[in-house]
Amino acid sequence: MASFILKRFANFIVLVVIATTAGYLLAAIALNPRENFLGRNPPVPEYSINSILDNVNMNDQDPVLERYGTWVSGVIKGDLGLTIFSESVNNEFKNRIWVSFRLLILGSIFGAVFGVLIGVISAVRQYKFFDRTFGYSSYVILSTPVFLIAILLKLFAVFINDKLGFTLFYTVGMNTPELTGSALFVNSLQHMILPSLALILGGVAFYSRWQRNSMLDVLGSDHLRTARAKGLNKRQALFKHGLRVAILPMATFFAYSFGLLIAGAAFTEQIFGWYGMGEWFIRAVNTNDINSVSAIVLFTAVLVLFAGFLADVLVAALDPRVRIR
């Protein structure tokens, strides 16, 4: 098991390096920070543009690879460089990472748990009311982009607030300033519920479809028939023998869907005014902030790969057939 994890980890590092390199190089080629200073009134003199750009290591007059080298040597030491506004990327990173984590952790865990649960129940009650309701709903949700879900949730919240006569759901920001203690906690929850829901809905729809299919496949399998031939009734057989086998493929889907979740978080943060990594990214691209963009690509690659790594370990733990002793 140790060598398995070690090998996976080496593979992991290689992929992170490639992904980050690709991100940096593409950003350095496609984005043009000089643009930010052109067309200003009064015009910024060229030497001062160059001096600003040199300071943040984004001067397009230097070769790309040289800038990349400088950036990498910083990253190795734990320094992600400066933003286009000459501030520390690290600081920005620290401020924003927990904002995004709050959404991502809630989104992935609740999405997976509820999705699997609904999927299992749908499979057991195939073609019954529960199955049909959740089946059609998940079709509709999967066909709706996250940003549209978020907007609709926002409209819905406004409508509810209006009916109630007070603000139950907050639709902008992470909390109302100047609150403390339990009031702050409750207030944060009121802020958190909509953006989280926007992510969770998609996750639930995604997992429930696959879990249902996987469960139905297991339902028709020979070993479940054996379990029933032993004297377990249909439901017992399903929960004692079907569930664990049917959940196995979900681990792999967990890894795949994590990338989608991160992209989804970008929309949600933007729509609900959360200053997280996604919102930062959109802003960074629009301001030609190469270093910030690369830092976010690095962050995403690490997260996606970590999810994949976790999925592999999970599968190895659950399935004796891939366990390596």
Place this chain on the structure above:
Amino acid sequence: MTSQAILQIKNLSISFPSESGMVQAVRNVSLDIYPGEVLGLVGESGSGKSVLSLSTIGLLPNSATVTGEVILNGRNLLELNDQEMSKHRGKDISMIFQDPLSALNPVQTIGHQIAEALLIHQDISYEQAFQRAGELLDEMRIPKPFERAKSYPHEFSGGMRQRVMIALAIANAPKIILADEPSTALDVTVQAQVLQLLKRASELTGAAVVLVTHDMGVVAGLADRIAIMYSGRIVEEGPIEQVFAKPGMPYTVGLIRSIPRIDAKQKRKLVSIAGSPPLPVDLPPGCAFAPRCPARQDICETKLPELESLSGEQRVACLRKDEIQNLIATGDLYSTEETSTIDQSKSGETILSVENLSKSFPVFKGAVLRRRIGSVHAVDDISFSLSEGRCLAIVGESGCGKTTTLLEIMNLVAPEKGRIVVFGKDVSEISKSERLALRKDLQIVFQDPFASLDPRMPIGEIIIEQLQVFKVPKVEQMARMQELLEIVGLDPAHANRFPAEFSGGQRQRIAIARALALNPKILILDEPVSALDVSVRAGVLNLLADLQKKLRISYLLVSHDLSVVQHVADFVAVMYLGSVVESGPVDTVFNHPRHPYTQALLSAVPIPDPVAEKTRERIILEGELPSPMNPPSGCRFHNRCHVRQTLAPKDQEHCATTRPVLLAQAGNLVACHHPIGQ
């Protein structure tokens, strides 16, 4: 049978909805099962035998419509709901399934799965149940049972898994064990072990066994009583000796006489039943077998024969049941002629020879991260040759390397080690165009006709595909296509149809026609009939025999079925774990085997004759085929060899350390230090 029936099936009918209408899988079947007996339920695929057995344990799919009664202890099981029925499942009736790989839960230990079966019906602690699971594994002769109870199914071999399934089935000492093709997925020597254990299981628990199978040989060896199903109905039923000796239904007669027998004294043309089983949709009002029946009369097509007593306990569903024995005596029912044996004196020249051929495959482990952990020596230093107009058979169990050998020959490229010479040309020295030219003379017929024909191509096009490769003029292509279809007994008007519209036997004929397109000199036959229904096998075997006589083709036949080899081949080479252990003319090898493995293999082949089968002495080999990845040292067979056990310790040691080579022994070539009869 004088005792009270333990399970009564009364007027049972089962149907399923399908795209083209209701499938009548079981039609008005009544059958009694008595305590302690072994009942063989025999039929071809689609005859309804599996559906019938599943219905008694209440595991039919929900879409099935079931009418009739299944009575156990005075209760009609069909009226019970899932909750109530599960109290009987495993306790009163248990079941063994065909495929022991998928029938066990892959993520739980064997011991846990058996313990669970015990805990469902017995009030004991988990520890007691796990202990009992180990004892059950011990009773099923699984070595180190308590240790193995902690293993997962994928760590067991096929035969071992089937033992686990039997242990599972007897865990709660049921009254009835349903065994659905329990040995079909296994090798012949392992099959013999498993059948023996099944018998033991029945003796241990006193349970009645319902043995569902398509193999008349297996039934003959094990069953006390037989029920033959055709198209959803029981067409004949009775004590096994009586049914085999004096069958009363033309279908039974054909079935018994269409099977090649390993103990046949001379080669007879096999009885072949015309046509193929009907589709179970919109069945005709009369006897379902009538369209294929040699004793058919007009009334058979309209009047459905009931299952009625013929003599004693033998019951037959045939309108002419009383005349059948006379028809057999006068030779009016399935006439057979003796096959003219090929002139042995005219020995043709060698057209294919394989010398010291070896082939190994790398082995990888791990689904997530693959790594090479060794190699399998699939074929290890084998030699043989094939002469013009002859048939050489390679026999052996799965993993012995027989298919690898074929593919190595068909690839026509330089082998890893050794030489392959076709028509005097060494394949490692030929050019690309010469290789293409050789493909004209060397063709192959695969085992599974459902996989060997492109489902997206009309059969006419399939047959002439090679003519197109060799740029035969269009006009000749069409003519040849018509001719080929006629040769293999198909209607040339059907050339535009797709393979899906043909039955298994017809498809195999199409595959043969394709292989014959350019008049090849060598035809390689890879298990040509083992994927076919029993009643159509004989037709294909007869066709192959006729073709050989007519066209003077040489056959290289690969088979695990020794009775087919006995029927078709002139020479035989027996392989075990990648090497040839014995070879020679079929008659000498089969009648006087010199190698202990050949002897055991022959003895494991079931004979479709209850009297011969139950009286003959059996050699049942210990253990299973070792993994070809790390084969045993010395003689590869030494750890399973029954002869070695009788030797002096010094000689035993010799077998385990020194590998024997093929040496001439009274007409055969044998690789054994202590051949039989010396």
Place this chain on the structure above:
Amino acid sequence: MSKKNEASLSRRQLLRRRFFRNKSAVFGLVCLMIVVFLAVFGPSLSPWSWNLSDENGLDFNAFTESPYGGGLTAPSFDDGHYFGTSQVGADVFAQTMRGLQKSLLIGLLVAVFSTSIAAIVGASAGYLMGKTDRALMWLVDLLLVLPSFLLLAILSKWYQSSGWLLLVVLLAIFNWMITARIVRSVSMSLRERDFIRAARYMGVPTRKIITKHLIPNMASLLIIDGTLNVGGAILSETGLSYLGFGVRAPDVSLGSLIAEGTASAITFPWLFMFSGGLLIITVLAVSLIGDGLRDAFDPGSRSGKKS
């Protein structure tokens, strides 16, 4: 058993029957037909033009009265603004139809491109195996872990200046991997099937084996995945456009229309409602059709074989 019976119907008949028996697939097909109709003929159903400007500057035909006033009227049939007007007075119906046209076109093209790439890469990797396979699969794995959405956004500066066709190509480049994996595994198993072996042993050349045996036997898979990829492509494109990284003004897509309408979604819901609704309907229709096709081609594939 049922397999044999089905043979008596021709394959095409059977497919059609299975597909049309599936109510949700038929519903999807009807929806898609309406959507395609709107995308093709929609712009000509309105007296107004979608484009706010033409070569001569502002296109006055696009505005109700004057380009600087009279905007934000609610949907009405009387004045021909079926979906109302925007802040600047542009006709929402004309713009929505144009956006639908654009999004649908991009979705279809991306699906065709990405499925073709997937078929070529997957079939070569699976059939040729060995080094080709390892190299191609490494590429697939790499592209799968790259944060494609971020990279596309980064590249937006670049392709927005070179026209939307480049966007199609880039979307396709990041969209083919999963299908390629499926195609590869199917090719690998087909490769070992006896009918492909038989063709090899008859001397049929590799190129012919791939075109005559391999591809026809994967046609159903490619059709299904191609259909489902349309939905995924539309979602990616509208997402990018929503954030301003996709189709950009003056051109419109459903995504950019929704983005424009969001700001005042509460007060003036018609600004985003129609484009949002059409987007959902389009993607839903395509995935219902895709799943319906899958069930028709391969009835036992997902839903319970037995219960």
